[in-house]
Amino acid sequence: MTAAVDPNLVKALLTESSTLRLRPRYEGSNICSWIGFKHVNYMVEEAVLVHFKQAGLPARALYEEHGLGLDFVGMDTRILHAFHIDDEAEAEVEPVSKGGEDALTFKVTIRVDRDGHTLKAVTSKVRLALRVDTYLEPAAEVPAELAPYAVQRLGADLPEVADPAPESSARAAEVLAAGGDEAAVLAALTEGRNAYAWKWNITYPYCHFTERLQLSGYLRLMEEAKDRFVLDRGISIKTLLDERKWIPVVPHSAVRIVDEALMEEDLYTVYTVEEVFKDLTYTSRMDNYVIRDGRFHLVQSGRIVHGYAVIENRRDWSLIPFDQRVIDAFNGKPQA
The missing domain is CATH 3.10.129.10 (Hotdog Thioesterase)
Structure with missing residues (x-):
């Protein structure tokens, strides 16, 4: 029998915003001290993963306890100001919708301080899916609270x-x-x-x-x-x-x-x-x-x-x- 999921956790995930402090990884500084676009997207990814964790639904528990892989399936990112190594930024994650076609879609805004001013440095729209895992074990019964967001195959729930x-x-x-x-x-x-x-x-x-x-x-x-x-x-x-x-x-x-x-x-x-x-x-x-x-x-x-x-x-x-x-x-x- 599958473990139940507190519906309040799903509600928090899909209705409440979260913030965290983060900084780009050293690997992304390839030329001078600037950070490449890939690692800016990694910051976006980290912000969303922390949002799930703060809501009480971290990626590890989703996979180990419920057999659901937390997969990023779309990321659309605009970089407005460059990041440098040792920059510390604040990321805000906002749910786009409570459900329907935009379920598990989030807007991420990353701000950074420059010369006494706080600048909007990155905006991104991110979509995720809960992929039912069948590789190591038979598919687990998906908790009812998460079932609307579970997919058998990535991309199958989106327009072709x-x-x-x-x-x-x-x-x-x-x-x-x-x-x-x-x-x-x-x-x-x-x-x-x-x-x-x-x-x-x-x-x-x-x-x-x-x-x-x-x-x-x-x-x-x-x-x-x-x-x-x-x-x-x-x-x-x-x-x-x-x-x-x-x-x-x-x-x-x-x-x-x-x-x-x-x-x-x-x-x-x-x-x-x-x-x-x-x-x-x-x-x-x-x-x-x-x-x-x-x-x-x-x-x-x-x-x-x-x-x-x-x-x-x-x-x-x-x-x-x-x-x-x-x-x-x-x-x-x-x-x-």
Whole structure:
């Protein structure tokens, strides 16, 4: 018989706000003392996990006592001010809705003090799901209070996301079925797109709850996709650092899990430039596929906006417009 859950805990989770003090992790300081977008999203993730714990429904108890994996399935984050190592911030987590389609959706606001002023540094909308665990034991009976938020498979309770390039995916599947090598499959997968793609076998450190790729793993892949893409286009991160002291900056990122991807499955990542806005930012889409029943099956989709900043000194940077060389690289034109 399943353990009961106090309905007041669920009510607190879905109706009350929470706050906590937190700071970015040291690993995220890759260039000078600034913190990259991935670790800003990790702060958002931590704030929501603490919100669950403060409400009396921590991730560990949900899993060990009720067989429910607390999974982040969507994160849409805007960065308004940069974070530095040793910054201490305050995060506020607010439930978006008491139930219905927006159940387990939260708004996160992170504020930081700068020169005597408190600034809104980050806003994010986050969606979670309680995934019924069946890997180690038969599915437990879900407590009635949590049943409305439990799912048998990630993405199954959300509107379907269409493959953004079904013709390329179908062609890649044909090449794979015909015995084409990896390069030929990737070429077919990016055909007709201003894109870069690679194949990767999902490794254990990117997974959680024993078997599936977690949302933070997709954030790591999104960061790697940018690095691989600009290297392929002749304007690698280090090239622009060495030549111009330019660094990429991210004002907006969004990741959504469409379906589950499992440990040791082959994952095909496609990073596509969608728009170059004037000479200030460009938007890219990252889509991830696994092979199911001989088809490329979409498991994740998301977008990221990049700009560039020039490093002025160890403390300061400022946004800078793209020049023609960089714009051409984004648009796929050959480098001179």
